[in-house]
Amino acid sequence: MKKYNWAVLGTGVIANETATAMAKNGRRLYAVGNRTHEKAVAFAEKYGIEKVYDDFNDMFTDPDIDIIYITTPHNTHIDFMKKAIENKKHILVEKSITLNSDELSEAVKLAKKNGVVIGEAMTIYHMPIFKELKKILDSGELGRVNLITANFGSFKPYDMSNRFFNRNLAGGAMLDIGVYA
Numbered sequence: 553m554k555k556y557n558w559a560v561l562g563t564g565v566i567a568n569e570t571a572t573a574m575a576k577n578g579r580r581l582y583a584v585g586n587r588t589h590e591k592a593v594a595f596a597e598k599y600g601i602e603k604v605y606d607d608f609n610d611m612f613t614d615p616d617i618d619i620i621y622i623t624t625p626h627n628t629h630i631d632f633m634k635k636a637i638e639n640k641k642h643i644l645v646e647k648s649i650t651l652n653s654d655e656l657s658e659a660v661k662l663a664k665k666n667g668v669v670i671g672e673a674m675t676i677y678h679m680p681i682f683k684e685l686k687k688i689l690d691s692g693e694l695g696r697v698n699l700i701t702a703n704f705g706s707f708k709p710y711d712m713s714n715r716f717f718n719r720n721l722a723g724g725a726m727l728d729i730g731v732y733a
Contacts, residue, residue, distance in 0.1 A: 557616055625721045637659065704730075
């Protein structure tokens with residue numbers, strides 16, 4: 553089986569979870585890029601990552617990279633996706649993959665043209681409870697389901713510099729926690 557070289561763009565919570573999960577499975581990220589070079593260096597040292605880009609944009613043209621996991625704020629996704637796809641890199645993009653359906657359509661069209669795979673890191677589809685609920689619904693055991701109501705909440709201290717609140721960083725429930733319900 554081919555070994556794929558993964559790069560991660562960003563060094564936040566999701567990137568750390570990814571590096572940890574890969575290590576638990578006997579794998580590791582090959583490269584890391586970040587807007588702040590010092591953070592990329594520290595991340596690489598923490599997880600034994602071989603390659604750190606002085607300029608994170610170099611990961612898009614690196615011939616040794618097969619897949620890029622984009623873990624940056626939502627509003628940056630489409631531009632990074634296009635750079636990766638145009639350079640024939642497969643991508644996994646943290647949810648929400650794009651800000652709207654027009655951006656997603658553009659990315660899908662570009663991916664088809666360049667023969668690459670794009671995926672959204674939507675953890676809920678892989679959770680055992682979701683799979684079990686889907687199985688129950690598909691079985692017809694509950695009859696015809698007309699409505700499902702769900703609530704989900706999360707507390708974060710109000711801070712406009714935090715991406716969860718900052719509209720300039722595509723903050724707000726619709727693109728982040730809203731998808732879980």
